[in-house]
Every structure is written in structure tokens, then in C-alpha cells.
Amino acid sequence: MNLKRCATATALILLFLAPALAQSPVRADASRMESRIKALSQFGLNANGGSDRVAFSEHDKQGREYIIGLMKNAGLEVRIDAAANIIGRRKGRFDDRKPIVFGSHIDTVPNGGAYDGCVGVIGALEVIELLNENKITTDGPLEVIVFTDEEGGLTGSRAFVGDLGTEAQTVVNNSGKTIAEGIRFLGGDPGRIAEAARKEGDIKAYLELHIEQGGVLESKGLNIGVVEGIVGIEWWEVTIEGFANHAGTTPMKGRRDAVLAGARFALMVNEVVNSLGGAQVGTVGKFVAEPGAPNVIPGKVTLSLELRDLSAERIFRMYNMIEKRAIVIADETGTEINFRHLDVSAIPALTDEGFKSAIEASAKELGLTYQRMPSGAGHDAQDVAKIGPIGMIFVPSRGGISHAPAEFTSAEDMANGASVLLRTILAIDGKE
Numbered sequence: 073m074n075l076k077r078c079a080t081a082t083a084l085i086l087l088f089l090a091p092a093l094a095q096s097p098v099r100a101d102a103s104r105m106e107s108r109i110k111a112l113s114q115f116g117l118n119a120n121g122g123s124d125r126v127a128f129s130e131h132d133k134q135g136r137e138y139i140i141g142l143m144k145n146a147g148l149e150v151r152i153d154a155a156a157n158i159i160g161r162r163k164g165r166f167d168d169r170k171p172i173v174f175g176s177h178i179d180t181v182p183n184g185g186a187y188d189g190c191v192g193v194i195g196a197l198e199v200i201e202l203l204n205e206n207k208i209t210t211d212g213p214l215e216v217i218v219f220t221d222e223e224g225g226l227t228g229s230r231a232f233v234g235d236l237g238t239e240a241q242t243v244v245n246n247s248g249k250t251i252a253e254g255i256r257f258l259g260g261d262p263g264r265i266a267e268a269a270r271k272e273g274d275i276k277a278y279l280e281l282h283i284e285q286g287g288v289l290e291s292k293g294l295n296i297g298v299v300e301g302i303v304g305i306e307w308w309e310v311t312i313e314g315f316a317n318h319a320g321t322t323p324m325k326g327r328r329d330a331v332l333a334g335a336r337f338a339l340m341v342n343e344v345v346n347s348l349g350g351a352q353v354g355t356v357g358k359f360v361a362e363p364g365a366p367n368v369i370p371g372k373v374t375l376s377l378e379l380r381d382l383s384a385e386r387i388f389r390m391y392n393m394i395e396k397r398a399i400v401i402a403d404e405t406g407t408e409i410n411f412r413h414l415d416v417s418a419i420p421a422l423t424d425e426g427f428k429s430a431i432e433a434s435a436k437e438l439g440l441t442y443q444r445m446p447s448g449a450g451h452d453a454q455d456v457a458k459i460g461p462i463g464m465i466f467v468p469s470r471g472g473i474s475h476a477p478a479e480f481t482s483a484e485d486m487a488n489g490a491s492v493l494l495r496t497i498l499a500i501d502g503k504e
């Protein structure tokens with residue numbers, strides 16, 4: 073095609089598209105979302121202004137009743153599955169298609185905030201309200217989900233993917249109930265937990281709107297975080313053996329000071345993690361010196377090493393670099409450094425490439441700024457990734473504060489997230 077004809081064709085296409093583009097996109101109602109977040113925060117509101125709505129508590133039950141009421145008013149067909157997950161279904165034009173599932177959780181940590189999880193649930197309900205108001209029927213069915221006990225160990229989402237064994241159900245959570253007792257308390261049935269499980273391929277998508285819980289979006293002045301995945305986590309216990317001796321009579325030269333080696337170790341971890349470009353993080357969070365007396369040269373240090381990244385390969389590459397440099401530190405300080413890999417690892421869960429593009433396109437169409445980023449915290453989505461494609465949308469957290477009463481996300485930011493969620497759902501629904 074020659075250039076002139078090409079330009080004419082483009083102009084023609086633009087002419088036809090113009091009326092559609094001029095139509096302003098559907099946007100979430102910020103004040104409705106804010107008033108619902110406020111109402112939900114009343115269940116378990118404490119003297120610090122924080123939320124005490126630990127899973128399986130009386131407050132959790134009351135908060136869930138409030139959400140179930142909103143779901144029913146919005147015309148959703150509500151059921152409680154065997155793991156006590158709340159599922160509100162909206163019929164599609166072709167109702168036997170796989171559902172697009174979206175939601176989050178409403179349980180909190182003790183003395184937590186009003187936004188973690190709740191923004192995802194209120195945002196999911198907002199999507200339903202907007203579809204109702206604009207008389208939109210999707211092709212496939214939609215399911216709004218409130219996962220049970222996210223904070224206590226992703227209980228509901230583990231059951232959702234068939235990963236909640238009977239032993240896990242004997243764990244006592246912060247409410248004082250075992251997981252099994254708690255599930256029963258909320259109307260589930262631990263004896264039939266397998267019925268809550270979906271198989272690989274059972275869902276078309278799982279989408280979760282969530283507060284960032286970090287300060288990246290706020291500090292960069294961005295509206296939306298397009299989550300690339302939920303990071304993998306690996307832990308090691310590191311022991312440093314030196315030699316405990318009299319702190320007064322032993323000269324500085326020739327000491328085998330385990331704390332000195334440990335301090336150098338912590339600095340080195342920081343250097344290694346910072347030396348690679350990317351969003352990986354590494355932390356020495358625990359540091360115990362023995363014997364722990366002011367007048368004794370410390371003979372032993374036990375410390376923790378935690379590494380997180382979206383790529384497991386990268387985590388172990390960092391670990392290898394750390395191990396190599398630890399040998400040098402041990403050599404120079406006359407100590408012995410040993411690593412023990414702990415069995416608590418979480419594998420990275422990546423989000424779907426097409427969903428990321430859909431989220432970005434939605435943000436762009438709404439005139440919002442955005443950036444791709446990893447999620448450093450765990451979410452229900454990481455479990456769901458085992459059975460189907462996932463996508464996550466982050467909105468800013470003021471001061472990067474979370475799991476605390478000061479947790480805050482503005483009504484406008486919440487609404488931006490819900491508007492993006494709606495457009496993304498419609499985009500995914502429209503694709504076969």
C-alpha cells in the first residue's frame with residue numbers, strides 16, 4: 073500500500089472510531105466506595121482507629137454478613153462454599169462458559185487497617201454495581217469472591233485450589249479457633265473441603281484489586297500498579313562460629329569475633345542485592361549473638377537470610393554470590409560460616425501477560441498513570457495461579473503503611489482501581 077492511501081485509510085478509521093472514543097468511559101463511584109469501606113471498618117473498629125477483624129472472629133462474621141447483604145442487593149446469587157469462601161455469581165449471556173473470578177479478603181491482622189483486602193472486595197462489588205447501572209451483560213459468568221482467612225495463611229484460596237489438607241486445618245489462628253472450627257463457624261463444612269476446590273482450567277481468569285502496601289506508587293505519583301507477579305521467598309539460617317573469650321585481656325589482633333563477621337555479612341548481603349538492577353530484596357532480619365555479655369567477645373551468631381524475587385533462578389543466583397563472599401568474610405575474621413536452607417519457601421507466581429496488557433490499556437484509556445511492579449507481599453492470587461491465569465491491580469498506599477491503623481488509600485485511588493478492574497474484566501470477557 074502506498075503512503076498516501078495508508079494515510080487516507082487511517083483517517084477513515086479514526087473518523088469511525090471518534091464517536092466511540094468521545095464517549096467517556098464508565099468510572100467507579102468514589103463516594104460509594106468510600107462509604108462502604110467506612111461501613112465495613114466499623115466491624116472490629118478498636119480504640120486506635122484500627123480494625124480488629126481477625127478471621128473466624130465475631131467481627132469477621134459480622135463484616136461478612138454486611139458484604140453478603142451488598143452482594144444480594146446487587147442481584148448476585150450468593151453461596152458459601154465448603155471452605156466458607158463467599159461467592160456471588162452474576163449470570164453471563166453464555167452461562168456455561170468458565171467464570172471470570174475477582175475479589176479479595178475482608179479479614180485483617182490484629183489491629184490492622186481498613187483497606188488491605190477490603191478495597192479488592194468493595195472494588196469487585198463496585199464493578200457489579202457499574203455493570204448493573206449500565207445494563208451490561210457479560211458473555212461469560214462473573215464470580216465475586218471473598219476468600220476466607222487470608223491473613224492466617226491463605227486458608228480460603230488454598231482450599232479453592234485443593235491445597236488445604238486436614239493437618240493445616242488443625243492450626244489455631246488468632247481467633248483461638250482451629251482453621252476447621254473457624255470454617256464451620258462461618259458456615260463452611262471442613263468435612264467436605266474438597267468440594268471447594270476448582271481444577272486447572274475451571275476459571276477463565278482471577279483478578280484482584282489490592283492496595284500496594286508499599287510506597288512506590290505514591291512516591292512516583294502514579295495511579296496504578298500493574299502487578300507482574302507475587303515474589304518467591306527463600307529463607308536460610310546462617311550460623312557464624314567464632315571464639316568466645318575475655319573482652320578485656322584478648323588483644324584486638326587475632327580475635328575471632330562472630331558479631332564482627334555477622335555485621336560484615338549483613339552489609340555484604342545488602343551490597344549483593346543492590347548490585348543487580350531490579351526489584352529484588354534481601355534482608356537479614358534476625359541476629360542473635362552468644363553468649364551476649366558486654367565483657368565477652370561473641371563466639372557465635374545465628375542470623376536469618378531472606379531473599380525475594382519474581383524469579384527463583386535469580387534468588388539462587390544472589391544466594392550463590394552471597395555464599396561466595398561469605399567465605400572471604402569467614403577467612404578474614406577467623407570464623408566459620410554455615411548456611412541451612414529452610415523449608416518455608418514460596419515459589420513466585422507470575423501474572424498473565426495478556427492481563428497485564430489489558431490492565432495497562434484500561435489505565436491508559438482512563439487517563440491514568442501506571443507502572444509494572446512486583447508484589448513483595450503474599451496474596452490469595454498466588455494460590456489461584458496454580459489453577460488459572462491471574463492478574464493484579466495495585467492502588468497507592470499512603471506512606472507505604474499497611475497492617476496498621478494508619479493504612480490509607482484515598483477514595484479517588486480506590487475508584488481508579490475499580491474503574492481499571494471493570495475495563496479489564498470487559499476486555500478479558502470479550503476475548504475467546
Ligand SMILES: [Zn+2]
Pocket residue numbers: 177188189222282451
Ligand atoms: Zn491483603
